Amino acid sequence: xxxxxxxxxxxxxxxKRKPMSFKNNHTASHEGIKTVGVDNLCDxxxxxxxxxxxxxxxxxxxxxxxxxxxxxxCLDQRTQICSSKVDKHSIGGxxxxxxxKKGAVAIRINYKDIQMVFISCHLSAHAHKVDERNYxxxxxxxxxxxxxxxxxxxxxHITIWLGDLNYRIHGIDTQPARNLIQKDxxxxxxxxxxxxxxxxxxxxxxxxxxxxxxxxxxYKYNIGSSNYDTSYKVRVPSWTDRVLFKIEDTQKINATLHxxxxxxxxxxxxxxxxxxxxxxKLNKLSSPMHQQxxxxxxx
Numbered sequence: 238x239x240x241x242x243x244x245x246x247x248x249x250x251x252x253k254r255k256p257m258s259f260k261n262n263h264t265a266s267h268e269g270i271k272t273v274g275v276d277n278l279c280d281x282x283x284x285x286x287x288x289x290x291x292x293x294x295x296x297x298x299x300x301x302x303x304x305x306x307x308x309x310x311c312l313d314q315r316t317q318i319c320s321s322k323v324d325k326h327s328i329g330g331x332x333x334x335x336x337x338k339k340g341a342v343a344i345r346i347n348y349k350d351i352q353m354v355f356i357s358c359h360l361s362a363h364a365h366k367v368d369e370r371n372y373x374x375x376x377x378x379x380x381x382x383x384x385x386x387x388x389x390x391x392x393x394h395i396t397i398w399l400g401d402l403n404y405r406i407h408g409i410d411t412q413p414a415r416n417l418i419q420k421d422x423x424x425x426x427x428x429x430x431x432x433x434x435x436x437x438x439x440x441x442x443x444x445x446x447x448x449x450x451x452x453x454x455x456y457k458y459n460i461g462s463s464n465y466d467t468s469y470k471v472r473v474p475s476w477t478d479r480v481l482f483k484i485e486d487t488q489k490i491n492a493t494l495h496x497x498x499x500x501x502x503x504x505x506x507x508x509x510x511x512x513x514x515x516x517x518k519l520n521k522l523s524s525p526m527h528q529q530x531x532x533x534x535x536x
Contacts, residue, residue, distance in 0.1 A: 269436025269443045270481065272450075275494050285493070285516040287348060291480050294503075294510035295359065295401040297460070326380040328373050341377045341400070345393070351490070351519065354393040356381065358400040364407050364473070367431055374441050394490055395517070398445070398481045401508065404432035405475040406454065414454075414473050415465060423453050430476060445481045448497025448513060455499050455509040462504055480513040491518040 327340035341358035360370045408429045436442045454474035457466040466472045484490050496514040
């Protein structure tokens, strides 16, 4: 499994510029996933209460084992993290005896009475296993934190999924796809992205948001270079590595996406890391949210 790194930073109050909320940005909507624009300048102003930096990277067995964990670092000692819980869920692989085991690691954080859930996952590979990936998403969602589920607890205010979701570009051969990428026309490939297709059909990630896929597909590269796969498989380049987020109630929390990009200068894996920078503005939170079972993925 790859790893996710998230950084929480309490916003400073000495700057005045107000960032745009994604609610007001021009958006291209899917039935499941809403594509949101990026406000590139983040000034940590008083208009943001919390900024979150998320990095996901499938290291493909490269590097130190420590990097296979999801880490949380608070940069400001005044950051009010009241509690946190960690859970994990494995799928397939017979405990790792046959093939590679997939699954997810999650952390639930209570910050200033705001419930946040971060889910770092690695789903089944190969273009034809779309149904398996859909099933794994739902199974992970219904299994995490289920042992300690409190029927009186509120659902998460914000849920972030990150990792190697392994959805592929499908319906185009590898050479035409690479030609578009070489001409910086890779955004034309989003219509063939399985994740967006499955979300549009209402199968997964209803109500989630994702930044615009302006960066090149993050898989599969020759290790040690920025050249796409030259093995005998010559795989179709794909956006396998993603960061998605969902705000449960946009009247209570405004979210601004300040960056969504790949880190192309890192070449030690066949994946390129993906980084997202999300800032939150907390509105009135005194009224309790509707009591319901805290599931993290809606069909």
